[in-house]
């Protein structure tokens with residue numbers, strides 16, 4: 001038996017990304033976001049949903065660009081820190097001992113230590129309620145050399161964080177089956 005909890009968030013887990021921006025004073029800033037996801041394949045796009053009160057919100061609204069960085073599990077403390085301190089009163093790159101690298105295509109700070117970083121150009125803003133959804137077109141995707149051969153990414157080595165809605169960070173590890181494959185046996189049976 002399921003119990004109806006009413007209108008609640010029910011997607012377990014969500015990804016954890018750290019978004020990079022330059023603020024009005026040109027200082028690089030980071031904010032951890034869990035309301036995020038891929039939202040278009042061609043052209044490649046990602047959505048991030050940000051409260052108006054965030055320092056990051058003003059930066060994206062003004063600059064119209066942002067970076068999306070994927071932390072690996074060993075950076076869980078740095079990631080959490082970027083989600084509890086504001087760039088209004090802290091230099092998060094310095095405190096978290098992370099290195100900002102300017103994007104090659106866009107004027108965005110990328111996190112050198114994280115295995116994946118994307119440069120994104122703002123293409124849509126949707127006011128939803130508590131959050132504004134920023135849709136960014138991904139114009140460059142940087143992946144750490146040790147986990148990519150040609151264009152094939154060894155996704156397991158990214159070792160990303162998952163955010164459980166109960167407030168826990170968890171890792172993503174077990175390979176269960178191959179997508180677009182595991183369901184074939186049901187087609188064969190039908």
Ligand SMILES: Cc1cc2nc3c(=O)[nH]c(=O)nc-3n(C[C@H](O)[C@H](O)[C@H](O)COP(=O)(O)O)c2cc1C
Pocket residue numbers: 016029030031032033034035036049050051053054055056057080082083084085086087088131163
């Ligand atoms: C795990 C986690 C997930 C978060 N997800 C979001 C989110 O999706 N949207 C948002 O606006 N804030 C989110 N936050 C809060 C911001 O990261 C936080 O308010 C941060 O201080 C904003 O930094 P800024 O003021 O420098 O932009 C999250 C925080 C944590 C720890």
